[in-house]
Amino acid sequence: MGVDGSHEAKTTYREAMREALRQALRSDERVFLMGEDVGRYGGCFGVSLGLLEEFGPERVRDTPLSESAFVGAGIGAALAGMRPVVEIMTVNFSLLALDQILNNAATLLHMSGGQLPVPLVIRMTTGAGRQLAAQHSHSLEGWYAHIPGIRVLAPATLEDARHMLAPALADPDPVLIFEHGSLYNVSGELLEPTAPVDLEHAAIRRPGTDISLITYGGSLPKALAAADELAAEGISAEVIDLRTLRPLDAEAITASVARTHRAVVIDEAWRTGSLAAEVSARIAEESFYELDAPVERVCSAEVPMPYARRLEEAALPQPADIVAAAHRAVN
Amino acid sequence: MSAARATRTRKDPAPPKSGKETTTTRRSASTEAPARQPDTGHRTDLLESMLRIRHFEERCVELYSAAKIRGFVHLYIGEEAVAVGVNEALTPEDAVVSTYREHGHALARGITADAVMAEMYGRTTGCSGGRGGSMHLFDASRRFYGGNAIVAGGLPLAAGLALADRMRERTNVTCCFFGDGAFAEGEFHETANLAALWKLPVLLVCENNRYAMGTALERHEAQTDLAMRAASYGMVAWAVDGMDVEVVEQAARRAVEGIRAGTGPHFLELRTYRFRAHSMYDPDRYRDRTEIERWKSRDPISLLTDRMRDNGELGDKDVATIEQRITAEIDRAVEAAEQAPEEPVEHLLHHVTSSSAEAVS
Numbered sequence: 001m002g003v004d005g006s007h008e009a010k011t012t013y014r015e016a017m018r019e020a021l022r023q024a025l026r027s028d029e030r031v032f033l034m035g036e037d038v039g040r041y042g043g044c045f046g047v048s049l050g051l052l053e054e055f056g057p058e059r060v061r062d063t064p065l066s067e068s069a070f071v072g073a074g075i076g077a078a079l080a081g082m083r084p085v086v087e088i089m090t091v092n093f094s095l096l097a098l099d100q101i102l103n104n105a106a107t108l109l110h111m112s113g114g115q116l117p118v119p120l121v122i123r124m125t126t127g128a129g130r131q132l133a134a135q136h137s138h139s140l141e142g143w144y145a146h147i148p149g150i151r152v153l154a155p156a157t158l159e160d161a162r163h164m165l166a167p168a169l170a171d172p173d174p175v176l177i178f179e180h181g182s183l184y185n186v187s188g189e190l191l192e193p194t195a196p197v198d199l200e201h202a203a204i205r206r207p208g209t210d211i212s213l214i215t216y217g218g219s220l221p222k223a224l225a226a227a228d229e230l231a232a233e234g235i236s237a238e239v240i241d242l243r244t245l246r247p248l249d250a251e252a253i254t255a256s257v258a259r260t261h262r263a264v265v266i267d268e269a270w271r272t273g274s275l276a277a278e279v280s281a282r283i284a285e286e287s288f289y290e291l292d293a294p295v296e297r298v299c300s301a302e303v304p305m306p307y308a309r310r311l312e313e314a315a316l317p318q319p320a321d322i323v324a325a326a327h328r329a330v331n
Numbered sequence: 332m333s334a335a336r337a338t339r340t341r342k343d344p345a346p347p348k349s350g351k352e353t354t355t356t357r358r359s360a361s362t363e364a365p366a367r368q369p370d371t372g373h374r375t376d377l378l379e380s381m382l383r384i385r386h387f388e389e390r391c392v393e394l395y396s397a398a399k400i401r402g403f404v405h406l407y408i409g410e411e412a413v414a415v416g417v418n419e420a421l422t423p424e425d426a427v428v429s430t431y432r433e434h435g436h437a438l439a440r441g442i443t444a445d446a447v448m449a450e451m452y453g454r455t456t457g458c459s460g461g462r463g464g465s466m467h468l469f470d471a472s473r474r475f476y477g478g479n480a481i482v483a484g485g486l487p488l489a490a491g492l493a494l495a496d497r498m499r500e501r502t503n504v505t506c507c508f509f510g511d512g513a514f515a516e517g518e519f520h521e522t523a524n525l526a527a528l529w530k531l532p533v534l535l536v537c538e539n540n541r542y543a544m545g546t547a548l549e550r551h552e553a554q555t556d557l558a559m560r561a562a563s564y565g566m567v568a569w570a571v572d573g574m575d576v577e578v579v580e581q582a583a584r585r586a587v588e589g590i591r592a593g594t595g596p597h598f599l600e601l602r603t604y605r606f607r608a609h610s611m612y613d614p615d616r617y618r619d620r621t622e623i624e625r626w627k628s629r630d631p632i633s634l635l636t637d638r639m640r641d642n643g644e645l646g647d648k649d650v651a652t653i654e655q656r657i658t659a660e661i662d663r664a665v666e667a668a669e670q671a672p673e674e675p676v677e678h679l680l681h682h683v684t685s686s687s688a689e690a691v692s
């Protein structure tokens with residue numbers, strides 16, 4: 001909290017995101033928001049509530065249940081000079097638009113020999129933790145991070161929720177923003193950023209000297225909680241928030257491991273073929289001789305997300321799992 | 332009720348003459364002279380445009396056999412009237428979205444034979460800088476948004492181009508070509524609904540050549556009256572003889588007029604046929620030779636030349652002159668492609684993102 005508190009306001013992640021959208025719609029008439037239930041309903045997670053009233057149905061555009069058509073329409077509109085923000089309800093539904101995202105958005109620039117950049121932003125919810133079971137809870141952002149030609153963002157803090165959208169819209173290429181469902185109600189003081197928010201760099205959310213906890217998105221609060229616990233035991237954990245999942249800020253990872261010589265990678269996706277696997281491989285490639293212990297990974301259990309609360313909790317990375325992994329690495 | 336009537340919607344004044352034609356065997360309707368009588372010069376242009384596509388592709392076959400060009404190459408031979416006729420209805424400000432069978436669309440749009448041929452050769456002078464090949468021809472300056480090799484994958488894009496034009500209050504039309512095979516894809520139906528719901532200025536051009544690779548229309552569609560199905564989305568839809576370039580042009584002009592007048596998307600089912608195999612890889616084992624011969628007797632190029640000859644608008648000499656001109660144009664294109672530089676391997680990662688594209692200069 002600031003000393004005098006005068007430039008601070010209590011806000012939620014949802015409101016921060018909404019404010020980002022509002023500012024984008026106000027400042028550039030080429031920007032419009034489109035997706036299922038973004039208008040009258042206010043967004044399936046309430047992010048766009050009130051924007052229809054302010055900007056009208058042309059710019060806050062309810063679409064039919066046609067993920068492929070409206071994501072593709074966003075691509076076409078971007079090609080023709082607009083700056084669309086397309087909202088997909090959840091990452092699971094984005095699979096119905098995967099053709100457009102991969103085969104068009106990510107490839108048009110290349111296939112056309114550089115003639116057709118696609119300045120499109122696609123936002124969607126990701127992740128589990130709300131007992132929504134096996135078709136609404138997965139973390140597939142790592143799949144998207146596999147694709148050259150798109151930028152993949154995972155805002156995990158109020159500041160990033162508020163300030164990543166503008167640079168995403170300024171990017172000439174497609175940007176995917178993954179909003180973890182468990183973050184929408186996170187509330188706190190939204191501080192004005194001291195430096196412009198960039199889309200290139202990971203952030204050190206907590207400095208430390210003994211071990212690096214490398215994570216992103218909905219797992220960041222868990223990693224921070226684990227770091228608190230470790231601190232109580234006298235283990236100083238550094239928490240790295242990747243922020244941008246593609247292109248990865250490999251230097252930040254290398255630099256952190258060079259300081260701590262130990263790493264735990266926390267990723268809510270399934271372990272096999274995950275972003276955590278990519279980060280681990282980078283550490284093996286770049287920091288092998290810096291390591292004092294094998295890299296640890298804390299990921300979701302390899303099971304479709306179960307509904308029952310106990311099982312869902314057991315399937316997901318928890319602070320205790322992170323602490324245990326850190327213990328293995330430190331001892 | 333005839334299919335043509337069934338495909339008419341409330342807004343649809345009347346289908347063009349050939350729209351009455353519902354079966355390919357009823358030839359009388361399709362050889363009927365169109366209502367508008369364009370001048371000889373215009374017909375000659377149509378003929379030249381079709382001949383350019385035909386000769387260009389015949390050269391592609393030779394070059395493919397000589398292993399000069401590779402990859403998937405899908406020939407348009409037999410379907411030239413569609414690209415040429417539809418293009419007549421479009422202005423340079425309009426947009427075109429196409430398929431992998433798009434040499435004809437690209438050439439009709441005015442992309443030069445040089446640029447297309449160089450692309451087939453994978454050279455930097457190609458219209459996609461050699462990154463696309465036969466299936467991915469692009470030209471942003473002509474609003475030609477590609478060569479899409481995902482069946483129906485271009486349709487959502489076309490809706491978005493049209494949406495942007497509408498939001499920016501431009502009167503452009505976006506024309507999207509796709510095959511009969513696209514009717515079985517969700518992306519077609521999603522886009523048809525979206526375009527009709529939002530009254531988008533799109534011209535949906537279905538090239539019904541009766542096959543999706545080796546699968547005949549009757550074997551991939553439960554209901555084969557495609558125009559009727561498009562009309563069910565609440566858009567104007569006509570089935571049109573796709574072998575008669577003048578009929579195609581007339582239908583496309585009326586559709587584009589309707590779209591510019593703000594009546595929303597229009598759909599044309601152009602009944603046509605590919606004379607060659609699906610691609611250079613296809614041994615074409617699934618079609619009856621007599622069926623192919625029957626369609627060849629309605630070759631769009633012969634149809635027009637015969638009509639012009641009958642009208643005394645064209646002599647043998649004229650055709651020979653046009654063909655010589657085109658042959659020379661293609662010779663030059665091949666020669667230029669042969670000489671054109673290949674992209675250095677150090678450029679491999681260019682055009683992945685816009686910042687990597689900037690590294691080019």
Ligand SMILES: Cc1ncc(C[n+]2csc(CCOP(=O)(O)OP(=O)(O)O)c2C)c(N)n1
Pocket residue numbers: 432480481482483509510511512513538540542543544609
């Ligand atoms: C989504 C998708 N599925 C399958 C294919 C393989 N494929 C390429 S062309 C084609 C047939 C398409 O037929 P149609 O739409 O009628 O177009 P035509 O080739 O006859 O012009 C198929 C199945 C593809 N390219 N895309």
Ligand SMILES: [Mg+2]
Pocket residue numbers: 510511512538539540541542543544
């Ligand atoms: Mg076909």
